[in-house]
Amino acid sequence: MKKLIYIPIVHNKADLGSLGSQLSVEGAQKYGASAWQNHLDEVEKSWDKIELEIFKRLKKTSFDKIKIYQDGLPVAGEIGIKIVNDAAGNGSKNYSIIRRLLAGGANLELAENKDLLLKEYYLLADINKAETPEKQLESFLFYQKISGELLLSRDHYVAKQINETLKDGETGIAFFGASHTITDKLKTDINVIVIQMFKDDISLNLIK
Numbered sequence: 001m002k003k004l005i006y007i008p009i010v011h012n013k014a015d016l017g018s019l020g021s022q023l024s025v026e027g028a029q030k031y032g033a034s035a036w037q038n039h040l041d042e043v044e045k046s047w048d049k050i051e052l053e054i055f056k057r058l059k060k061t062s063f064d065k066i067k068i069y070q071d072g073l074p075v076a077g078e079i080g081i082k083i084v085n086d087a088a089g090n091g092s093k094n095y096s097i098i099r100r101l102l103a104g105g106a107n108l109e110l111a112e113n114k115d116l117l118l119k120e121y122y123l124l125a126d127i128n129k130a131e132t133p134e135k136q137l138e139s140f141l142f143y144q145k146i147s148g149e150l151l152l153s154r155d156h157y158v159a160k161q162i163n164e165t166l167k168d169g170e171t172g173i174a175f176f177g178a179s180h181t182i183t184d185k186l187k188t189d190i191n192v193i194v195i196q197m198f199k200d201d202i203s204l205n206l207i208k
Helices: 019-033 034-056 077-089 093-103 116-126 133-165 201-206
Strands: 003-008 068-071 171-177 189-193
Touching: 003 034, 019 034, 019 068, 034 093, 034 116, 034 201, 068 093, 068 133, 093 171, 133 171
Parallel strands: 003 171, 003 189, 068 171
Antiparallel strands: none
């Protein structure tokens, strides 16, 4: 039997890197400073709950039979592990959990297509570096036009990776933003268990 623990995630501030501060300012403006801070606190608590739930479910699982698939990570091996360790060191709860799993003997799998991620990155960069409001709007509208198709292409690639690499007797753990639609693209011989922990009002609004 193949099992996949699938976790729809909301990134904490550390996951967002340089964008975190900007998004916090925008979030505080949109929802109010107090409500936004409460959201950030709830996200941190939700990650703590996720960590407890994952390791509770893995009590009887040999870690060398665990494979990890991570949103936005197009590499595995030594480079992938270094990215995990660096992100965990910078405060990412998501990557801290992965680091703990890897330390126990779990395996990091290549989940994403680098070319698709780069395409999305450059589209977003075009919005941020636009020199005039008109050019920024133009870049934003272009991104909006193709973002859905791009996300779908990513999802098909991730599902293909899981379908091809997860073997009988193994447990996969997948961390992906809630806007992704991956589970409906998986083979029927994979038993999918969804862990949904982000339930505060702003998180629910962000993942609609």
